[in-house]
Amino acid sequence: MGRIKGRISKYRKTLQNDEVWEEARRKVKIRDDHQCRICGSKIGLEVHHITYYVDGSSIRGNELNHLKWLITVCNNDHKKIHKDLNHPLNPKNKFKQNGETYKGIS
Numbered sequence: 679m680g681r682i683k684g685r686i687s688k689y690r691k692t693l694q695n696d697e698v699w700e701e702a703r704r705k706v707k708i709r710d711d712h713q714c715r716i717c718g719s720k721i722g723l724e725v726h727h728i729t730y731y732v733d734g735s736s737i738r739g740n741e742l743n744h745l746k747w748l749i750t751v752c753n754n755d756h757k758k759i760h761k762d763l764n765h766p767l768n769p770k771n772k773f774k775q776n777g778e779t780y781k782g783i784s
Contacts (some may be wrong), residue, residue: 702741702748706777710750716782722753728767728774749777 701726713720728747730736737744748784749767759767766775 696739698739698742700782702745704743705742705745706748707750710777713750714755715749715777715780716751717774719752719754723750724753724756725749726751726759726767727757728771728777729769746776746778749780 682738706725707723714723725726727737727741727742730738732744732747737747743750753769759765763770765771765774765779766773768774
């Protein structure tokens with residue numbers, strides 16, 4: 679069963695009220711100049727996990743030590759990233775780029 683439009687996923691719910699995640703999001707948005715790193719939009723911004731694992735260990739809850747694996751994107755580009763397994767920011771792409779070195783594709 680797919681995600682119901684408008685209903686927050688269980689994963690996203692776990693991020694709510696998470697102080698570590700909120701601080702990581704804030705730092706990433708500042709680094710990325712509060713704009714989508716793909717299209718430059720300043721509307722509908724989200725912070726995307728480029729990967730969830732580093733050296734076989736989950737970064738979940740420890741994002742402040744792995745800011746390079748997070749990037750600011752607009753909600754439209756966030757959807758595109760997850761639909762395209764070859765996108766350089768897709769967590770399943772084994773040739774993914776990190777948020778510090780990613781130059782954009784637009």
